[in-house]
Amino acid sequence: MKGNIIVGQSGGPTAVINSSLAGVYKTAKDRGVTKVYGMLNGIQGFLEERYIDLSDYIKNDLDIELLKRTPSAFLGACRYKLPDIHKDKELYEKIFEILNKLDIECFVYIGGNDSMDTIKKLSDYAIVTGQTQRFIGVPKTIDNDLALTDHTPGYGSAAKYIGTATKEVIRDSMGLVYNKGLVTVIEVMGRNAGWLTGATALAKGEDCEGPDFIYLPEVIFDLDNFLEKVGKQLAKKKSVIAAVSEGIKIADGRYVCELSANVEYVDAFGHKQLTGAANYLANRLSEKFGCKTRTVELSTLQRSAAHLSSLVDINEAFQVGGAAVKAADEGDTGKMVVIDRVSDDPYQCSTGIYDVHKISNVEKVVPREWITKDGSNVTEEFLDYVRPLIQGDLAPITVGGIPRHLTMIRHK
Amino acid sequence: MKGNIIVGQSGGPTAVINSSLAGVYKTAKDRGVTKVYGMLNGIQGFLEERYIDLSDYIKNDLDIELLKRTPSAFLGACRYKLPDIHKDKELYEKIFEILNKLDIECFVYIGGNDSMDTIKKLSDYAIVTGQTQRFIGVPKTIDNDLALTDHTPGYGSAAKYIGTATKEVIRDSMGLVYNKGLVTVIEVMGRNAGWLTGATALAKGEDCEGPDFIYLPEVIFDLDNFLEKVGKQLAKKKSVIAAVSEGIKIADGRYVCELSANVEYVDAFGHKQLTGAANYLANRLSEKFGCKTRTVELSTLQRSAAHLSSLVDINEAFQVGGAAVKAADEGDTGKMVVIDRVSDDPYQCSTGIYDVHKISNVEKVVPREWITKDGSNVTEEFLDYVRPLIQGDLAPITVGGIPRHLTMIRHK
Numbered sequence: 175m176k177g178n179i180i181v182g183q184s185g186g187p188t189a190v191i192n193s194s195l196a197g198v199y200k201t202a203k204d205r206g207v208t209k210v211y212g213m214l215n216g217i218q219g220f221l222e223e224r225y226i227d228l229s230d231y232i233k234n235d236l237d238i239e240l241l242k243r244t245p246s247a248f249l250g251a252c253r254y255k256l257p258d259i260h261k262d263k264e265l266y267e268k269i270f271e272i273l274n275k276l277d278i279e280c281f282v283y284i285g286g287n288d289s290m291d292t293i294k295k296l297s298d299y300a301i302v303t304g305q306t307q308r309f310i311g312v313p314k315t316i317d318n319d320l321a322l323t324d325h326t327p328g329y330g331s332a333a334k335y336i337g338t339a340t341k342e343v344i345r346d347s348m349g350l351v352y353n354k355g356l357v358t359v360i361e362v363m364g365r366n367a368g369w370l371t372g373a374t375a376l377a378k379g380e381d382c383e384g385p386d387f388i389y390l391p392e393v394i395f396d397l398d399n400f401l402e403k404v405g406k407q408l409a410k411k412k413s414v415i416a417a418v419s420e421g422i423k424i425a426d427g428r429y430v431c432e433l434s435a436n437v438e439y440v441d442a443f444g445h446k447q448l449t450g451a452a453n454y455l456a457n458r459l460s461e462k463f464g465c466k467t468r469t470v471e472l473s474t475l476q477r478s479a480a481h482l483s484s485l486v487d488i489n490e491a492f493q494v495g496g497a498a499v500k501a502a503d504e505g506d507t508g509k510m511v512v513i514d515r516v517s518d519d520p521y522q523c524s525t526g527i528y529d530v531h532k533i534s535n536v537e538k539v540v541p542r543e544w545i546t547k548d549g550s551n552v553t554e555e556f557l558d559y560v561r562p563l564i565q566g567d568l569a570p571i572t573v574g575g576i577p578r579h580l581t582m583i584r585h586k
Numbered sequence: 587m588k589g590n591i592i593v594g595q596s597g598g599p600t601a602v603i604n605s606s607l608a609g610v611y612k613t614a615k616d617r618g619v620t621k622v623y624g625m626l627n628g629i630q631g632f633l634e635e636r637y638i639d640l641s642d643y644i645k646n647d648l649d650i651e652l653l654k655r656t657p658s659a660f661l662g663a664c665r666y667k668l669p670d671i672h673k674d675k676e677l678y679e680k681i682f683e684i685l686n687k688l689d690i691e692c693f694v695y696i697g698g699n700d701s702m703d704t705i706k707k708l709s710d711y712a713i714v715t716g717q718t719q720r721f722i723g724v725p726k727t728i729d730n731d732l733a734l735t736d737h738t739p740g741y742g743s744a745a746k747y748i749g750t751a752t753k754e755v756i757r758d759s760m761g762l763v764y765n766k767g768l769v770t771v772i773e774v775m776g777r778n779a780g781w782l783t784g785a786t787a788l789a790k791g792e793d794c795e796g797p798d799f800i801y802l803p804e805v806i807f808d809l810d811n812f813l814e815k816v817g818k819q820l821a822k823k824k825s826v827i828a829a830v831s832e833g834i835k836i837a838d839g840r841y842v843c844e845l846s847a848n849v850e851y852v853d854a855f856g857h858k859q860l861t862g863a864a865n866y867l868a869n870r871l872s873e874k875f876g877c878k879t880r881t882v883e884l885s886t887l888q889r890s891a892a893h894l895s896s897l898v899d900i901n902e903a904f905q906v907g908g909a910a911v912k913a914a915d916e917g918d919t920g921k922m923v924v925i926d927r928v929s930d931d932p933y934q935c936s937t938g939i940y941d942v943h944k945i946s947n948v949e950k951v952v953p954r955e956w957i958t959k960d961g962s963n964v965t966e967e968f969l970d971y972v973r974p975l976i977q978g979d980l981a982p983i984t985v986g987g988i989p990r991h992l993t994m995i996r997h998k
Contacts, residue, residue, distance in 0.1 A: 186761070186762070187757075187758050187761040187762075215763055244757065245754055245757050245758065246754075246757040246758045246759075246760060246761040247761045250760065250761065250762075250763060251761050251762050252762065252763070253762060334987055334988075337987070337988050338893050338988055338989060339887055339891070341988060341989065341991070342657055342658075342886075342887060342890040342891055342892060342893070342989075343885075343886055343887065343890065345599075345656065345657050345658040345890060345892075345991060345993070346599050346657065346658045346886040346887075346889065346890040347658075347886075348658060348662065349598070349599040349658040349659045349662065349663050350598070350599075350662075350663050350664065350665060351627055351662060351664070376986075376987070376988055377988065379985060379986065379988065379990070380985075380995070381990055381991050381992070381993045381995055382991065382993065382995065383995065468886070470885045470886060470887075471883065471885070473755075473882045473883070473885075474754075474755055474758040474759075474880070474882060475751055475754060475755065475758075475882075477758065478754040478755065478757060478758040479751070479754055480754060480757075481750050481754070481894060482893060482894075484987065561986055561987065564986075564987035564988070565986075565987045566987070567981075567984075569979075569981075572979075573791060573792075574788075574791065574973055574976075574977075575746055575749070575788070575896065575973065575976035575977045575978070576746075576749050576750055576753060576788055576789065576791065576976070577750060577753065577754075578791070578793055579753070579757060579793050579794065580793070581757070581793045581794065583792070583793055583794065583795065
């Protein structure tokens with residue numbers, strides 16, 4: 175590659191999004207690219223000409239190792255949707271002006287569904303206007319809802335955290351016994367896809383029964399049936415655990431969290447920010463059974479707990495970053511790197527590359543057959559799919575007992 | 587020791603309460619004790635004659651290692667307060683009848699302030715009635731509020747988790763930028779003592795600014811001042827972090843969480859269960875500044891995240907368990923094992939033993955001089971005290987990517 179590279183990060187944080195950034199940087203440098211720029215806050219910052227030369231921040235191999243272990247976009251991210259090309263040609267002209275000024279040959283964007291839309295539009299514009307820059311997408315989302323790739327980097331670490339935290343919450347809930355029992359409702363991220371919520375089942379093993387009930391957004395949530403099931407379980411055991419997706423909906427299409435009128439925020443893509451399903455259900459349970467209830471919202475840690483990242487996930491995130499540079503170098507554009515599962519047992523994956531037009535704006539949900547018939551748990555097939563993705567650890571590099579990250583603050 | 591030992595666990599879970607149990611068991615066996623019984627759900631289960639022979643569950647050295655890494659009371663705990671002796675002599679007679687039946691020479695109780703009250707009453711009763719059993723307390727509480735001991739086992743691991751999680755939440759909050767800024771309010775356990783909330787400052791380092799504000803329950807909370815401070819900070823940076831104790835109170839004595847009428851539960855010791863301070867403050871901030879807000883309740887994971895335990899803490903928990911058996915063997919009763927800090931740098935501690943009458947029902951809070959003058963952060967002295975307690979890791983023993991615990995389920 176004769177020109178330079180610019181890389182950006184977009185959308186919600188993951189624990190390994192910077193491992194992909196490290197993969198882009200390392201592979202670009204190994205291939206002799208002169209400058210690897212990082213746009214700050216994605217395409218939004220790029221439009222304001224806010225970018226850095228990554229070599230000012232990544233100075234040696236130890237920095238690469240720290241970057242792999244640093245959660246949340248090192249470069250900052252954005253939720254910015256490019257307008258359709260015909261609606262704002264000037265904006266596209268401005269983007270390409272900046273690209274030309276920096277002598278960019280390859281534009282890499284690490285993100286989810288919405289980010290792939292950016293890659294699609296920019297590569298379309300380049301082709302239509304006869305320009306030669308290449309645009310490659312690198313998948314990233316804890317939600318695991320991107321089509322065509324077996325799974326997305328970020329999901330494995332989130333699943334490992336969720337499985338581990340669920341197991342520890344279950345242990346905690348068994349410490350004290352309450353007269354009328356205790357129901358713990360764990361709320362997990364995932365608006366339309368239950369990949370994250372299903373990962374609570376990873377807590378199950380020879381030493382732990384796992385959650386009693388797991389409700390994914392793929393199945394309509396029946397409140398009466400839920401209350402009845404939990405009631406029956408409370409008669410059998412003193413501590414009952416239910417894991418629910420933030421995105422579970424009742425038959426009339428309303429989110430469970432909307433029943434308690436707790437919808438706060440709509441993002442630039444028109445997505446509602448959902449929270450409160452667990453609290454609503456806990457209140458209903460406590461009213462009906464007089465039991466003690468507790469809610470655990472796994473909060474932003476489920477996407478940022480890099481101290482518990484999966485080694486498989488970190489490595490794959492690094493690989494897809496590198497594969498993006500390789501693909502651009504070989505002339506690809508308008509493509510996203512994907513992960514193909516070559517074998518289940520032993521687990522083996524390789525990277526591939528697909529046309530981004532086939533990927534963007536399609537959400538991959540959990541297949542119905544991986545959810546139990548009554549809709550209150552996941553099957554062994556689901557677990558067989560997830561387990562390989564959570565294997566191994568990359569020990570945090572700690573200073574004073576706390577994980578060290580690579581951040582821009584160090585260099586101020 | 588010619589007789590047997592019985593050991594129980596009481597009060598809220600910690601990540602290392604079972605390391606103390608392992609220390610009791612191992613030391614007892616090394617000293618040739620025939621039977622080590624475990625009472626199920628503490629003194630409450632003991633009164634129902636629910637107990638196990640621990641050797642049925644701890645079968646080898648690997649089980650000891652698993653037990654050290656298993657959070658929340660292996661034996662189950664209780665919140666049961668013994669009545670005063672003169673109010674229910676029959677109850678005490680029943681307890682000693684069971685002790686005699688099992689040929690118990692030493693009764694070890696692992697717990698916090700309330701549990702030391704149990705040790706005090708039982709040892710008083712034995713002395714008054716001329717009986718020879720020995721009663722020893724082993725300190726345990728994430729709250730670190732026990733008097734006379736430098737710190738309590740369980741606190742170091744909680745502090746390590748809180749510091750790490752806070753740092754990851756701070757990283758996460760910097761990923762996306764919001765027009766009017768983002769304020770993240772982290773709510774931490776600790777009703778009257780700010781040891782846990784202060785531990786959020788551990789996030790601070792060369793690579794992280796740490797929380798902007800930290801509010802401990804030791805200082806009266808001034809809402810207007812808080813809003814003003816956060817407003818000024820929002821003018822300077824796009825992501826502001828405030829950590830607050832669940833127990834912060836305003837000048838008239840009301841808890842901040844009570845301002846939103848969210849008090850749910852009073853336990854057997856008359857303690858209110860507090861939650862909701864962060865939500866209340868986030869709502870006020872969002873009203874006043876139109877900023878985006880996020881609340882992170884560290885939930886029960888702050889006391890149960892054994893996957894991130896401090897090695898120092900695990901080892902000290904093990905040592906105080908062993909020291910309890912040794913003390914009883916040497917004739918002590920009505921005592922609690924304590925940790926004495928011999929040296930700060932290098933950190934060195936040894937175990938000691940104190941009269942439980944001096945310990946029970948006294949809450950140790952954070953010294954005022956370890957909190958900044960304006961009451962919105964902790965000082966370097968606070969951090970110097972905490973840092974040695976969070977050092978080192980004991981890698982989880984994982985099966986299928988998830989930590990394995992020692993639980994009774996395995997043996998069903």
